[in-house]
Amino acid sequence: LGRNILARLVRGAANTFRISFLAALLVTVAAFPIGWLAGWLARRRWSAHILSDLLLLPADALLLFPAVGAYMLFYIGNLDFIRQQGASILPILLFLVAVVLPRATRFMAAAWASAPAGAGILRFLKAGFSLFIGALFSVFALLTAVSFIGFGPRPPLTTLGGELAEMFHIAFAGGWTPLIVTVSLTAFFLWVLFLAAEALLEGWQDKGAFSCSF
Numbered sequence: 001l002g003r004n005i006l007a008r009l010v011r012g013a014a015n016t017f018r019i020s021f022l023a024a025l026l027v028t029v030a031a032f033p034i035g036w037l038a039g040w041l042a043r044r045r046w047s048a049h050i051l052s053d054l055l056l057l058p059a060d061a062l063l064l065f066p067a068v069g070a071y072m073l074f075y076i077g078n079l080d081f082i083r084q085q086g087a088s089i090l091p092i093l094l095f096l097v098a099v100v101l102p103r104a105t106r107f108m109a110a111a112w113a114s115a116p117a118g119a120g121i122l123r124f125l126k127a128g129f130s131l132f133i134g135a136l137f138s139v140f141a142l143l144t145a146v147s148f149i150g151f152g153p154r155p156p157l158t159t160l161g162g163e164l165a166e167m168f169h170i171a172f173a174g175g176w177t178p179l180i181v182t183v184s185l186t187a188f189f190l191w192v193l194f195l196a197a198e199a200l201l202e203g204w205q206d207k208g209a210f211s212c213s214f
Contacts, residue, residue: 005167012163016143019089019153023096023143024136027104030097031135032128035108042113067142070099075151082154092153096139104135 065073074095075082082091108131146152147161 008158008163009160009167012158012160015153015158016140016147016160019093019096019159020136020140020143023093023100023139024132026093026097027100027135027139028128028132031101031104031108032131035105035131036112036127038105038109039112042109067099067103067138068145071095071142071146072151074098075146087154087157089153089157092143096143099142100135100138103138104131107131107134 075091078091078095085091108127111127111130143152143159144161144164147159148165149161150165152159152162
């Protein structure tokens with residue numbers, strides 16, 4: 001039983017990672033130039049700073065909504081589009097990008113606004129890589145959360161959140177043994193996600209990552 005549960009969770013995690021990787025790539029491609037331009041303008045005189053604020057206005061407006069809540073609004077508001085696409089991941093991919101993109105853009109703008117004058121190629125690469133890793137983790141966590149509550153990709157595609165939800169359903173209906181196995185595996189995956197989030201946040205909070213010159 002334990003091996004079957006673990007195999008399903010690993011398969012769901014692999015599918016979740018593939019979707020998250022593609023969404024994070026799209027987020028990085030869109031957020032990097034917009035965030036860089038906004039950050040560059042914010043370092044100039046007050047007139048350019050106003051342009052920076054206007055450029056980030058749509059992103060700031062979307063940040064008023066929590067990530068999961070915004071995703072659910074996109075999902076519920078586009079049910080016909082989801083039905084038309086069938087088992088395609090396109091609607092889910094677009095919703096994930098729409099939710100994470102404003103946050104990634106704001107992060108990129110803040111990072112470049114606080115960077116010293118002069119930007120070498122290594123700084124661009126480091127910023128792009130940090131943005132991609134942050135977007136990847138954010139999308140993975142978001143997709144897992146919304147899939148757990150039933151707003152993920154449609155069958156036959158499985159995700160980590162969907163498999164966790166199914167495991168909990170089996171656990172509460174099948175006695176103590178499945179429950180213990182499910183809770184243990186869930187705690188393990190959450191622990192791994194927590195460690196990854198903590199390491200990423202510590203890296204982002206390190207001003208040296210963006211203040212060093214090359």
